[in-house]
Amino acid sequence: MNLEITGRIYDIQGFSVHDGPGIRTSVFLSGCPLSCLWCHNPEAIPFQYVLSYTSIKCIGIEKCGSCMSVCNFGAIKKSKLSNSQLLEDKITHVEIDRTKCTNCLKCTTVCKAKALIPSGQDMKLGEIMNKLMKDKAYFNGSGGGLTVSGGEALSQIEFTVELLKAAKSENIHTCLDTTGFASWEDLKKTLPYVDLYLYDLKHMDSNKHKEFTGVPNEKILSNATKLAKEGAKIQFRFPIIPGINDSVDNLRMTGEFIKEIEYAVELLQILPYHRLGLPKYDRLGKINILKDLDSPSDADMEKHKNFLEAYFPNIQIH
């Protein structure tokens, strides 16, 4: 086992109850070949770290202003909006001109308030294992474990395999949360070390899949079928995005696909679209074109669940 191998990590969340069974520690890797319109982790898409700015954390140029003096590209300027927390406490934040910013990340080294940070960090496997071992008692008591997520973890295949292998060597239950968009050769390398795949199904029409996520779906569907044939356990995850993938046709095709390999499927989770990721787009200076889209109603989610139950019985609204 190579505890010195380094992964590009954008977040580690302990005590997670949404990424597989029990209480889990989720390790999110940077970089994803997809760019789903509804992505709620946009900071995980780039393969290189980018500048993230949380204006509310800025203590103001009156007390600081360090970032403005170190940026060689003139990309940081005084914000037009000032924040008056108290009448006598006027704060003028900075704003980033993303047309000038080169993501050199120099400003993140001087921002003591952590308002300016890189979107991730390089970490050694040994560091992550130390964190995991501290959470092991919670895993054992709850049936939880490690979830490797992203981004797309298969894009860092060598690190992902080493991480999964290290967890299994400590008898930690493992989930791999994946888009399935990778070569079968890479996906196959994870098989000996994954107890449960959390596998996204986004759209069954390949052209529409490409339109909404940036990539076609043939490889994703064929990889899921191959995993099933190899004896893997799969939990499918189907985000319901109103007007994009909730048509009767798409629900029917999704149900039919799952039915074909139901012997491998433990659970189908349907996840209502939500807007919780929108502030992250602001922090990266990006615009989300679905920002005004409403979440599906509880009644709609129940209707979709009832429809899909004709194909596969074990469905959970997440």
Ligand code: SF4
């Ligand atoms: S360095 Fe950080 S806290 Fe200081 S002005 Fe810049 S963003 Fe604000």
Ligand code: SF4
């Ligand atoms: S990342 Fe570099 S170019 Fe961008 S604002 Fe910071 S110092 Fe300037």
